[in-house]
Amino acid sequence: MFDKLIKKAGLEDIYDKVIHEERLSSEDGVRLYQHPHLPALGYMANLMKERLHGDKVYFVRNQHLNYTNICNKGCLFCSFYALPKDPAGYVLSPEQIQERMRTYAEIPISEIHMVGGVNPKLPYEYYIDIVKAIKEVRPNVSLKAFTMIELEQIRRIGKKSLEETLIELKEAGIDALPGGGAEVFSERVHEELFHAKSDSDKWLDTARTAHQVGLPSNATMLYGHVEQTEEKVYHLTQLRALQDETDGFLSFIPLSWHPERTAISHLPGPTGQMDLREIAVARLMLDNIPHIKSFWIMNTPAVTQVGLWYGADDMDGSVLEYEITRDSDTDRMQALSQNQMLDMIAEAGRHPIERDALYRVLDTPDPVLPSYLSVELEEAHSTM
Amino acid sequence: MITDIAEKISAGERLNYDDGLRLFLHPNVTELGLLADYIRRQKHPDPMVTYNIGRNINYTNVCWVRCKFCAFYRPPGDQEGYTLPDQEIFSKIEELIGVGGDEPESCEILMQGGLNPKLKIDYYERLFSEITQRFPAAYLHSLSVAEIVYIAQISNVSVKDALMRLRDAGLKSLPGAGAEILDDEVREAIAYRKESTQEWLDVHKTAHRIGMKSTATMMFGSVETVEQRLKHLLRVREVQDESLATREGYFTAFISWSFQPEGTELPETRKATGYDYLRTTAIARLMLDNIENIQASYVTQGPKIAQIALRYGINDFGSTMMEENVISAGGVSFVMPTDEIARLIEDAGYSAQRRNTRYELIENSDR
Numbered sequence: 001m002f003d004k005l006i007k008k009a010g011l012e013d014i015y016d017k018v019i020h021e022e023r024l025s026s027e028d029g030v031r032l033y034q035h036p037h038l039p040a041l042g043y044m045a046n047l048m049k050e051r052l053h054g055d056k057v058y059f060v061r062n063q064h065l066n067y068t069n070i071c072n073k074g075c076l077f078c079s080f081y082a083l084p085k086d087p088a089g090y091v092l093s094p095e096q097i098q099e100r101m102r103t104y105a106e107i108p109i110s111e112i113h114m115v116g117g118v119n120p121k122l123p124y125e126y127y128i129d130i131v132k133a134i135k136e137v138r139p140n141v142s143l144k145a146f147t148m149i150e151l152e153q154i155r156r157i158g159k160k161s162l163e164e165t166l167i168e169l170k171e172a173g174i175d176a177l178p179g180g181g182a183e184v185f186s187e188r189v190h191e192e193l194f195h196a197k198s199d200s201d202k203w204l205d206t207a208r209t210a211h212q213v214g215l216p217s218n219a220t221m222l223y224g225h226v227e228q229t230e231e232k233v234y235h236l237t238q239l240r241a242l243q244d245e246t247d248g249f250l251s252f253i254p255l256s257w258h259p260e261r262t263a264i265s266h267l268p269g270p271t272g273q274m275d276l277r278e279i280a281v282a283r284l285m286l287d288n289i290p291h292i293k294s295f296w297i298m299n300t301p302a303v304t305q306v307g308l309w310y311g312a313d314d315m316d317g318s319v320l321e322y323e324i325t326r327d328s329d330t331d332r333m334q335a336l337s338q339n340q341m342l343d344m345i346a347e348a349g350r351h352p353i354e355r356d357a358l359y360r361v362l363d364t365p366d367p368v369l370p371s372y373l374s375v376e377l378e379e380a381h382s383t384m
Numbered sequence: 385m386i387t388d389i390a391e392k393i394s395a396g397e398r399l400n401y402d403d404g405l406r407l408f409l410h411p412n413v414t415e416l417g418l419l420a421d422y423i424r425r426q427k428h429p430d431p432m433v434t435y436n437i438g439r440n441i442n443y444t445n446v447c448w449v450r451c452k453f454c455a456f457y458r459p460p461g462d463q464e465g466y467t468l469p470d471q472e473i474f475s476k477i478e479e480l481i482g483v484g485g486d487e488p489e490s491c492e493i494l495m496q497g498g499l500n501p502k503l504k505i506d507y508y509e510r511l512f513s514e515i516t517q518r519f520p521a522a523y524l525h526s527l528s529v530a531e532i533v534y535i536a537q538i539s540n541v542s543v544k545d546a547l548m549r550l551r552d553a554g555l556k557s558l559p560g561a562g563a564e565i566l567d568d569e570v571r572e573a574i575a576y577r578k579e580s581t582q583e584w585l586d587v588h589k590t591a592h593r594i595g596m597k598s599t600a601t602m603m604f605g606s607v608e609t610v611e612q613r614l615k616h617l618l619r620v621r622e623v624q625d626e627s628l629a630t631r632e633g634y635f636t637a638f639i640s641w642s643f644q645p646e647g648t649e650l651p652e653t654r655k656a657t658g659y660d661y662l663r664t665t666a667i668a669r670l671m672l673d674n675i676e677n678i679q680a681s682y683v684t685q686g687p688k689i690a691q692i693a694l695r696y697g698i699n700d701f702g703s704t705m706m707e708e709n710v711i712s713a714g715g716v717s718f719v720m721p722t723d724e725i726a727r728l729i730e731d732a733g734y735s736a737q738r739r740n741t742r743y744e745l746i747e748n749s750d751r
Contacts, residue, residue, distance in 0.1 A: 001390035005418045036733030038695040039417030271731045272688030302658030309413045349411025
């Protein structure tokens, strides 16, 4: 019946490719983006997700650190940055970063995610120092830090080659790169929304170099603003091509744009169907990237949980103190407790796997169903 | 696996209790969506989602019942208690017609309030007649079962007589409010002062017999199990079978929403997730083969999950709800302008079409 419904929806050829593990074309990608039968996309993406990961869903106990919000790039979709000289701007010293980490000393955090603005005032040594400071507090934590855009700035201020910069940061303690700042690989969107920032070629070159020096990374795409379908498909196929070359991407994270407090807040922002569609199409197109993450802060916890059946095998983590996207000026704390995450995964009929930044397995807690679902099927018999 | 249930659905066979329970225990939400969307397309082949222009008027918050899940009521004598003056009700209706236009019976008025010992049937008869005379564009889709039973009781008339008098005064149809979970074990736990399962069903049956239409609802995610949700769905289906057989009134739509724990006597309750909502909605579409329309609850689910639900069996986005006081007293409330409703519907691949409370299409004069 389900394959009949997929065929009836006019997706038979793509379904055949998915079943036979054939690579999807750009044209297939465009059709998937434009196809209205959302559960059909989810159904196919889930076949692929289960082939790769069975019923596993990865999560991490992590802390986010944003070392500075000062940024000279002025991207129109961003609500986080303060321009140099803006009184709202801040820079965290290595000591302040350590202090923030010690606030959560009793939580077994395995991943630190650290990104910031492109702050032209910070010297090269600062970046090395904050990396070392983090490893001093938690020597065993896996540290995921600096987007491709920040790395470009760090290289420039240090007057070093990108390769040399990456090797020095790696020696100082970073384990992986988070993959932000990719936005949408489109010259048109680049011109319109983030022209001061480096373009897609530069982003891909930086990722390639990082992978070559042994630093794996994630990859992202920020959607739901002015981009077009073809541009998103191009973005995915570019990532797929680089992955064929380097095998350095750990995961892909579609980022649902939030209009609040940005320069283009008149745009309505992505819908729930779009959020699920991005997860499903990414899973189907990116046949060579192991993990697809639904980042709950951007997608909302509700959509993220549904996304566990639309191709996502990772829901990120506890995320203490996230500042990049938030709906009010004052609320910095955004966190899901360990129990909330486990509950979401268990309710969805999945098996939780705690991981670190490199997807090394740390724990496999037993899922516990919420009480409303605790019904023995054998006991059930017709009463009506 | 649910392949055999899928085959039944494909063959147009009615699902039974065991089928329903297996669907509730089936975690693959995309498969439930595929099946519910298939049935939705059988019942509504046009790629269209309807919506309604209407508003809630919570005419009184005085209520002696004190349900644990309600953060809206004030007990009699409480200084925060109110009953709206007629003029205020009229000006709310004028505001609604200002938005919805003056086509006859096109603007839905959902009057709902507490069980206020001061308001007997003559209050409602007078108010409803006056609204009907003053505002031909208004359509009174008002009063929950609890209110009707209580009005009948304090006015010393039967429920049937009360319904006939209210109907003659201008009440056109009944909203399905207060159904909660139609299972006495659950009702005793969360709404023990309210009507029983049988009473709730009987009032709707009686309304159907005197030619009135109504809707049915389900509030899930408080203390019930999926078995009790399923019994609820089957009880509604059974009443609908009987009502359709008599060719008088019937349920026009089914709406499920999730319990909002904030501000209630059950604040620690784990809040139902969007995943649960989508599965429950899809299963409702599959079980309720004799109810034409399934409505979204964006007020409790928010725009993202409500829009996703348009591929989980839902064909109607509900009413624009110019104001909403009951659920918002419980913490969460999403109110949406018509343009935003239309954008979400169109983004999901449908055309947005305004309807009236009888589900007849009317021109999109508001856009």
